[in-house]
Each structure stands twice: as structure tokens, then as C-alpha cells.
Amino acid sequence: MKAVLPHPARDEMRIEAVLHALADPVRLRIVRALAECAEGISCGLLDLGVTASTLTHHVRTLREAGVVHVTPRGTSRISTLRREDLDALYPGLLDGVLAAPR
Amino acid sequence: MKAVLPHPARDEMRIEAVLHALADPVRLRIVRALAECAEGISCGLLDLGVTASTLTHHVRTLREAGVVHVTPRGTSRISTLRREDLDALYPGLLDGVLAAPR
DNA sequence: CTCGTAGTACGGTTTTCGTCGAAATACTGG
DNA sequence: CCAGTATTTCGACGAAAACCGTACTACGAG
Numbered sequence: 001m002k003a004v005l006p007h008p009a010r011d012e013m014r015i016e017a018v019l020h021a022l023a024d025p026v027r028l029r030i031v032r033a034l035a036e037c038a039e040g041i042s043c044g045l046l047d048l049g050v051t052a053s054t055l056t057h058h059v060r061t062l063r064e065a066g067v068v069h070v071t072p073r074g075t076s077r078i079s080t081l082r083r084e085d086l087d088a089l090y091p092g093l094l095d096g097v098l099a100a101p102r
Numbered sequence: 103m104k105a106v107l108p109h110p111a112r113d114e115m116r117i118e119a120v121l122h123a124l125a126d127p128v129r130l131r132i133v134r135a136l137a138e139c140a141e142g143i144s145c146g147l148l149d150l151g152v153t154a155s156t157l158t159h160h161v162r163t164l165r166e167a168g169v170v171h172v173t174p175r176g177t178s179r180i181s182t183l184r185r186e187d188l189d190a191l192y193p194g195l196l197d198g199v200l201a202a203p204r
Numbered sequence: 205c206t207c208g209t210a211g212t213a214c215g216g217t218t219t220t221c222g223t224c225g226a227a228a229t230a231c232t233g234g
Numbered sequence: 235c236c237a238g239t240a241t242t243t244c245g246a247c248g249a250a251a252a253c254c255g256t257a258c259t260a261c262g263a264g
Binding site for chain 4: 060077
């Protein structure tokens with residue numbers, strides 16, 4: 001388990017990667033959950049119907065795209081939405097996605 | 103060649119499909135081109151670096167997701183962005199995507 | 205009607221993705 | 235230190251996606 005995880009800087013984020021990260025149902029549920037929880041969440045607490053290793057994969061996809069920030073807290077990892085970066089780069093995108101009918 | 107092509111109604115569109123359609127570089131270039139051309143375009147005129155059959159595949163992906171409307175005109179097919187539907191369902195999404203740095 | 209152009213359909217190959225289980229790692233509490 | 239919990243890593247698998255070439259269809263020009 002690496003202590004600190006790599007995150008793309010704002011100017012390294014690519015729109016294709018962000019859209020791809022958001023295009024998966026499981027990841028979208030994570031993003032929706034994070035959107036309601038500014039303090040962040042340990043994604044393992046969400047009931048997403050996938051195994052822990054699959055969840056790791058999804059969170060990494062979101063992190064590497066720049067959608068979420070992940071930071072270790074004790075034995076777990078807290079994810080937060082990178083709202084400011086997303087809004088700065090793609091104003092309206094996140095709100096539009098969150099406005100989508102379930 | 104089918105005369106009329108199936109398009110999803112507004113309430114049949116799924117955010118995951120829209121995001122997936124937008125997440126590909128070639129398709130994103132198509133969308134950007136269409137965004138600057140309200141009258142629509144024959145996508146075959148764009149120089150996208152893929153073969154005609156691959157282009158057909160991409161345009162179909164966009165159409166089936168509800169991102170574009172395709173209508174036959176003579177021997178070619180005119181694609182237009184479904185801006186109103188996208189803005190109604192996901193307000194800000196399209197503008198956010200188009201605002202992304204190239 | 206015939207030819208040329210635009211696009212589609214089909215079939216195939218290669219790559220990417222989502223998923224899992226098993227084994228490994230990191231931290232906490234006792 | 236030890237046991238337990240949270241998470242990651244690795245390797246595998248099947249499904250989906252991107253891409254191409256060839257053959258085919260539709261339409262317009264002449």
C-alpha cells in the first residue's frame with residue numbers, strides 16, 4: 001500500500017479520461033455519493049455490489065482521471081470530489097452529470 | 103442502407119451512454135465540429151484519420167446515445183448536435199465538455 | 205441506365221475494460 | 235507483538251470496444 005497516491009495536476013487532466021471515468025455505472029454512483037458528502041467518504045462503506053478489488057480499480061480510475069482526491073486516513077482511504085478543479089476546467093459538466101435522472 | 107435511423111427519445115437517453123459516447127477522441131472531435139455548425143455536417147467531410155467504416159461506427163455510437171441526430175440528405179447523411187435534449191437533461195454538461203482545453 | 209460517390213453491413217483482429225479470487229500490505233487496538 | 239480490518243496487487247477471464255478491409259446498397263449526375 002503506497003503511502004501517498006499520485007494525482008494529476010489540474011493542467012494534466014484530460015477531458016477524455018474524465019468522461020471515461022464518469023461513464024461507468026459503479027463509478028457514477030461513487031461520484032454521486034461523494035457529491036453529497038463534501039467531507040469525503042471511505043468508498044468501502046458504500047454498498048456497490050462489487051468486490052473490494054474491483055472497487056480499488058474504480059477508485060483508481062477516478063483518481064487517475066482527476067475526478068477524486070484520495071488520502072489515507074488510518075487504515076482506510078478517504079475520497080473527495082475534486083469539484084473546484086472540475087468546475088474550473090469544465091464548467092457545468094459535473095452539475096450536468098449530477099442533474100441526470102437516476 | 104436504412105432510410106430512417108432510430109434515435110432515442112429524450113426520456114430514453116442514459117447518462118452513462120452519453121458520457122461513453124463523448125469519451126472517445128474521434129467522437130469528441132466530431133462533437134466539437136458539430137458544435138460550431140448548427141446546420142449540421144456530413145461527418146465524412148471531416149478529416150479524422152479513420153476509415154469510413156470506423157467513422158460509421160462512431161457516428162452510430164453518438165446517435166444511439168442521443169448525442170447527435172442523423173438525417174439522410176441525398177447520398178450523404180447530415181449530423182447535428184442534439185443540443186436542446188442534452189441541455190434539458192444534463193444542463194451544463196455539453197458546455198463544460200466544449201470548454202475543455204484542446 | 206451506368207458510373208461515381210457516400211455511406212452501411214459484415215466479419216475478423218486486437219485492445220481495453222470490468223470483474224473476480226487469492227495473496228500481500230498497512231494500520232489499529234489490545 | 236498479534237490479530238483483525240481495510241485496502242492493494244497480481245493474474246486471469248470474458249465481454250465490449252475500436253479498428254480495418256471487403257462487399258454491398260442508395261442516390262445523383264450524366
